[in-house]
Structures are given as C-alpha cells and as structure tokens.
Amino acid sequence: MLVAWGGMASLYAQASAGGRKQAPASTPDTIRAPQQLNETYEAERARFADSAIYNGTYVKLDLFNSAFEAIRFKGAVQNYEAMVSVRLRQRFYPTIELGYALASDEANGGAYKGQGGFLRVGTDINGLKKHPESPHALLVGVRVATAYQGYDLTNVTRNSSYWQTNFADYTDLRRADVWGEVVAGCNVQIAKGFHMGWHIRLKVLFTRSASEDGPLPYYIPGFGFRDDMNWGFNYYIGWKF
Amino acid sequence: MERKKYIFALIVLIAMLCGCTVDKQCRVSYKVEMWALFQGDSLAADTTIAYYQRYDSITVQGVGNDSILYDNVKSVGTLVLQLRPDTTLTAYSLIYHGQTDTLYIRHNNTIRFVSLACGQMVLYTIEEVWSGSGWIDSVAILDPTLEVKGKDNIRIIAHE
Structure with a gap:
C-alpha cells in the first residue's frame, strides 16, 4: 500500500517538473491534479489505518x-x-x-x-x-x-x-x-x-x-x-x- | 418522539432489572407426605386395584410425638402421614375401635436445599413397611417414592 502511494507521488513529481520532461499526450491514469492526488492520499491513509492490527x-x-x-x-x-x-x-x-x-x-x-x-x-x-x-x-x-x-x-x-x-x-x-x-x-x-x-x-x-x-x-x-x-x-x- | 422511545426503553430495562430480587417468603409447598390407603381383607392382598375401605373412629399418633394426627376421625379411607426427616424409621400408632396397632416405615431420606426462605426439602423412598400384631393384617408398598404431589404409597389391609 505504501509502495503504491510512493509510486503515485513520484509520478506527480515528474508531472510537475514542467519543461524538463514533456508529459505524454494522453496519460489520464498516471498524472493527476493536486486536488485529486490529495483525495487519493486521504483514501489510502484511511485504508492503511483500517488495516493496522x-x-x-x-x-x-x-x-x-x-x-x-x-x-x-x-x-x-x-x-x-x-x-x-x-x-x-x-x-x-x-x-x-x-x-x-x-x-x-x-x-x-x-x-x-x-x-x-x-x-x-x-x-x-x-x-x-x-x-x-x-x-x-x-x-x-x-x-x-x-x-x-x-x-x-x-x-x-x-x-x-x-x-x-x-x-x-x-x-x-x-x-x-x-x-x-x-x-x-x-x-x-x-x-x-x-x-x-x-x-x-x-x-x-x-x-x-x-x-x-x-x-x-x-x-x-x-x-x-x-x-x-x-x-x-x-x-x-x-x-x- | 425519538426521545419518548428512549425513555420507554429505559423504563422497560429498569423494570426488568428491578425484577431480580430475593423472595423472602416461601410461596410453594414442599411438603412431602406418605399416603396410606385402607383396604378391606375381602379383597386379595396382592390386587393391583386401589380399593378404599372407609374406617370409622380412627386415631393416629406418631410414636415419639405427643401430638395426635387423627383424633377419632370418622370415615377414613386414606391416611396422609409425614415421615421423620431426622431419622430413617418412622412409626405411627393406629387405634381403631379401641384396638391398637403400630405401623412401621423404614425409609431413605434425601435432603435437597430449596431456598433460604423455604429451607430444605426431604425426599423419601420407602424401603420397608410392616405392622405390629394388632388389628392390621398386613401392609404393602404400592409406590415407594414420596412426592410433593400426593399419591398412594402404601396399602393397609385390615379386617372389615
């Protein structure tokens, strides 16, 4: 779960790097706006909390x-x-x-x-x-x-x-x-x-x-x-x- | 409306819990007695038919007890007698028209605690019955177990 979250965060970092690396023309699944990413983070955090023993x-x-x-x-x-x-x-x-x-x-x-x-x-x-x-x-x-x-x-x-x-x-x-x-x-x-x-x-x-x-x-x-x-x-x- | 429901539920709950209390009075009879029915000697002694012969002028007193249980009672078909809870041999003196005989009962006593208010109940099992050499011809056991709800336990066969 943490690995999944880390992977998404790294993708976001790459997307916000701007001109250094051009984003592919259509990658809706991997690049998200900050608001969407924050919601995903909250969901993942809740799931993690729920699964703690x-x-x-x-x-x-x-x-x-x-x-x-x-x-x-x-x-x-x-x-x-x-x-x-x-x-x-x-x-x-x-x-x-x-x-x-x-x-x-x-x-x-x-x-x-x-x-x-x-x-x-x-x-x-x-x-x-x-x-x-x-x-x-x-x-x-x-x-x-x-x-x-x-x-x-x-x-x-x-x-x-x-x-x-x-x-x-x-x-x-x-x-x-x-x-x-x-x-x-x-x-x-x-x-x-x-x-x-x-x-x-x-x-x-x-x-x-x-x-x-x-x-x-x-x-x-x-x-x-x-x-x-x-x-x-x-x-x-x-x-x- | 919601509040009323909660109050109602709370009242029901408290009522249920208040129902748990110790009864200070013994409201149930735990008296265990022996029933002895009379049978005339015209009927075979080993008959399985319960046959009540009524006897007049019967006096019954426990041996070792000053109190008279039946005092010259008329038309007696069945005697209801208590066995001794403190020992395993009970004897009753039976007087019929001036003639005396003694009824002996040897029994097992099993003590059961009922409650603080009711005390202990003694359950009896008759092991042996016999009589002296008086007006009673013979005695037989019909049902050796004495219960709270009475039933014929022994049969006393005597001259009619």
Whole structure:
C-alpha cells in the first residue's frame, strides 16, 4: 500500500517538473491534479489505518452494577467489575472482564453469605460498517464466563409440620459456575481518550446441576441470582491508551 | 418522539432489572407426605386395584410425638402421614375401635436445599413397611417414592 502511494507521488513529481520532461499526450491514469492526488492520499491513509492490527487498549470501569445493586439491595449485594479490551483491525475488541461480588441475606431465620470473583473472556465486533475507524462503536459480542465463590448457609430449616423442625448449617462451601453471554452495546468517545458506553447482556447458565455436597449458592458473582437465564446491564466509563 | 422511545426503553430495562430480587417468603409447598390407603381383607392382598375401605373412629399418633394426627376421625379411607426427616424409621400408632396397632416405615431420606426462605426439602423412598400384631393384617408398598404431589404409597389391609 505504501509502495503504491510512493509510486503515485513520484509520478506527480515528474508531472510537475514542467519543461524538463514533456508529459505524454494522453496519460489520464498516471498524472493527476493536486486536488485529486490529495483525495487519493486521504483514501489510502484511511485504508492503511483500517488495516493496522493494533488500534489501542481500553480500560473501563462499570458504574451501573455497583450503584444499582448497592441501592436496590441496600448493600446486601455488591458487585464491582472492570474491563480491558484491545481494538484490533478497528472492528474486533477481544475483551477480558474481571469482577468481585458479595451477597448476604436472611430469611425465615436462616442466613446466607457468599463472596467470590468472576472472569469473562470474549470478543466484541464493531457493527459500524461505513466508518469502522470512528472512535465510536456499536458493539455485539459473546463471552464465556466463570465465577468461583465461597459461601455459607446457616440455620436452614428442614420443615415438618408434624415432626419437629430441624436446622442445618452449611459452612465453607465452594463452587465454580460457568455461563455464556451474548452482549450488545455501544462505546462513545466523549473527549480525547475518555469513553463511555453500555452493554446489555443475556446470560445462560451452563452449570445448573445440584452438588451432592450441599445447597447451591443463590447468587453467582457476575451472573446474578441463580437462574437458568439472566439479564445484565453495564454502564462504563473508560480510557483509551 | 425519538426521545419518548428512549425513555420507554429505559423504563422497560429498569423494570426488568428491578425484577431480580430475593423472595423472602416461601410461596410453594414442599411438603412431602406418605399416603396410606385402607383396604378391606375381602379383597386379595396382592390386587393391583386401589380399593378404599372407609374406617370409622380412627386415631393416629406418631410414636415419639405427643401430638395426635387423627383424633377419632370418622370415615377414613386414606391416611396422609409425614415421615421423620431426622431419622430413617418412622412409626405411627393406629387405634381403631379401641384396638391398637403400630405401623412401621423404614425409609431413605434425601435432603435437597430449596431456598433460604423455604429451607430444605426431604425426599423419601420407602424401603420397608410392616405392622405390629394388632388389628392390621398386613401392609404393602404400592409406590415407594414420596412426592410433593400426593399419591398412594402404601396399602393397609385390615379386617372389615
């Protein structure tokens, strides 16, 4: 591509040399006016930029879940997450998301407490076909995610309305869960290097079976409340390096 | 118009997310009970036909429990009994017209955690049933698995 551009520039230089070398009578393909050449240069530059492999690294922090869950559950559920992605060939955003969550609850005299970390790995694709080089992006993508947590359930009832009710404690339980996500969202450059964006997520839990050892945790860090399927939303602020 | 669409979409999204909450009340019954139907001794003991014989003046009390479950109840065709979640042998004392007999059930207990609000559910599988030497002739297992939705699990054959 650069070679092609260099060749065109050299032809232009020859054409502007004037009387020293007379241009052939009809060479419309090789000799162009400065305005045309400038347009060609811009087009070539854009193509070059589009084909570059590495286009920057984004570091983003999620604001929505931290605030929403803290307010909604009055601090009983807390979720913190950050995301690192690189932009490759303008369109592709391989992404790693890391987070930490804790949940606690009480009901019917029983208590639940769990905490753990999660990791999501995947990629987004920029859906802006006409201007992939734009700093803004319309994103769709997929993730594979895992969470590992420790949790305790204490004073859990084993009800019998006729025989006496028993209570059981489950402590120091550990469990890993795996799920997949389809994500869609956008990324907008607010100021140079400063970005904002959101993601909406459809999450499908792969590890649904009950453990033989004890009860399952009802909150999964990064996934939400245990269910076969879940929705999620993130609102990010981020920086591009 | 465009702005209204965005506001509507935002409200729907927030409503969806607000739906994710922990239920503090157990709204579903996870009570697992054993159904025992009475059969008169005029019908063959190994019959596959469920046959309800109604008995009057039945009193039922769990062995080891001070509470009476059926207190001189009239026209009883089926007893609905709870098995013990803390052990694998349950015994009930059955009194019929002043005669006492004991029903024994040996069972397997499988514990399943339901939720914090609902606690644990115990699933039972009947392994063996027998009776003492009273007014009950014999006892047979019809379906050893106890479920939330009741079904006939054992048959008590007695004098009519």
